[in-house]
Amino acid sequence: MPQRVDFSFDGVPLTGWAGDNLAAALMQAGTRRLRDSPRAGQARGAFCLMGSCQECIVWVDGARREACRTTLHAGMAIRSGTIADVAV
Numbered sequence: 001m002p003q004r005v006d007f008s009f010d011g012v013p014l015t016g017w018a019g020d021n022l023a024a025a026l027m028q029a030g031t032r033r034l035r036d037s038p039r040a041g042q043a044r045g046a047f048c049l050m051g052s053c054q055e056c057i058v059w060v061d062g063a064r065r066e067a068c069r070t071t072l073h074a075g076m077a078i079r080s081g082t083i084a085d086v087a088v
């Protein structure tokens, strides 16, 4: 049975379902802005949800990850991506 777990995004405490992918967990928690675009600095978030677009790049416990392909666990500390995080 799924369990509610605590995690954080840019220091903001959130809760989600263990086993969800991070993109889904963040959307469910009301967080859609995961990083800024390299050129215009516009808000970017999950788009394809299958690992193709790289729009969901975030830092998870210090490692660069695709939010849509990373599983939520209790206590994860997630930080928004930055321009330098995305390979061009």
Ligand code: FES
Pocket (backbone or CB within 6 Å): 023, 045, 046, 047, 048, 049, 050, 051, 052, 053, 054, 055, 056, 057, 066, 067, 068, 069
């Ligand atoms: S939403 Fe496209 S790679 Fe994650």
